[in-house]
Amino acid sequence: MLDNQYFKKYLADRKVDLTKHLELDKLCTLEIEPTEFETFANAHRDEATVKWYHPRPFLNSMTNEQAINANWIGYKEHNTTESNWGLDPVHNRVLKDMVGKHNFEALGIDPERSLLRLLEYMPGNSLPLHCDGFEGFKRLYGEGDATRFFVAISDWDWGHVLQVHDNMIANWTAGDTYIVPAGVFHASANFGIAPKYTLTITGVRS
């Protein structure tokens, strides 16, 4: 039924072991206005990058191998579609202004060397288990010891979840922020009835 041998081997090769606990606490709660982000998404819907989880030529081989493994076991357009905003420099600037200087200071990153992505997952869509390749950030700012932050944009709703290694992240308040450590596998899903909005901020911490 499910030929997941490649996916399992991929994890085994990297010694990913769910029985080993990863300590992961909430970093902080940023002061944001949730409706600003949701209004932005609705106002700029036609300019969103709409993608589903599959290999693409501008991603690195690690990311593409993960996508191939995921597609092989059934991840496709109808269950992994994401709309996002932030790759467009204008959108990135607007999102940074919405986050505000004080929040960047709280995270300890330089807004001028950071990449923001506002993500919208509609009900029924998931982001399969993966670890980040930071390709977008590296294209803009080169190699660096970047940190990926997960920021909840709306208060938690039923069916909205994130798993970071063995940590279940849910029941969040808008602004709640976690670091998703580089190389750590994570997955998320929306099995509720309302869109799930989150923000990823990638930058180098001072």
Add this chain to the structure above:
Amino acid sequence: MKLKHPISETRLNPKDAVPTEILEQYPWHWDPMKPDHTDDTHFMKNIEFDWKGLGDWAIKKCNEHLTPQKYWRFDYEQDAIYHAKENVNNMPIKEQAFMAFKNNTHNEHNSQYFKIANEEFEHWQEPLKKMFPNLKEDNMGISLFVQPPGHTMYTHVDTYSSFIRRTGDTKADYTVLRRYMAFVRDWDFGHFFHYGNHCFSQWKAGECWDLVPGVYHGSANAGMNPKITIHWSGELKDAR
């Protein structure tokens, strides 16, 4: 991929779609931000059983045909919600399913699962039936669900459609119905299940929960292994 419908500008309230009698008989907080809830207090027991044997057998059984029997689909021409090939517009799940599928993005491509039920359990059926002597044996239903990666079960309140179908009753008496759920395999990457405001993790095979009626719940699999759960539904013997 452009949406075929606008996103609702106001928050959909799932409570609006739940049958009135369930809301009346089983009042619940209906607040996703409520921190002092008791949704995590319905753990019943650890059931000793050959869960590995059952899980492995179930996967083999699914592999015999490779086709998930169950999925949800909205038919816009008929304005009807289908659970696999059955139009369930006349079932009490209708309004909840409409909320998730009509002008929303749950669909037949992300809601599939394999189902093994009752006599299909073969030699497993009798020992499984005996696990809940408090349920009437003659109309108890047992269902095992294998949820493949990439699929979700939309958030909902149980309305016992399978029970209604099996008993032929025109309407369910929710005051006497119960559903219990056990995990068949240990928790794994990307396996999500929430019961009200409680999001499960780290579960072990055999952990059994009392899915008290009226509590909103759902599940997803964003991992790489199938997620397997088993459910008992039936009437309480001492209810009437």
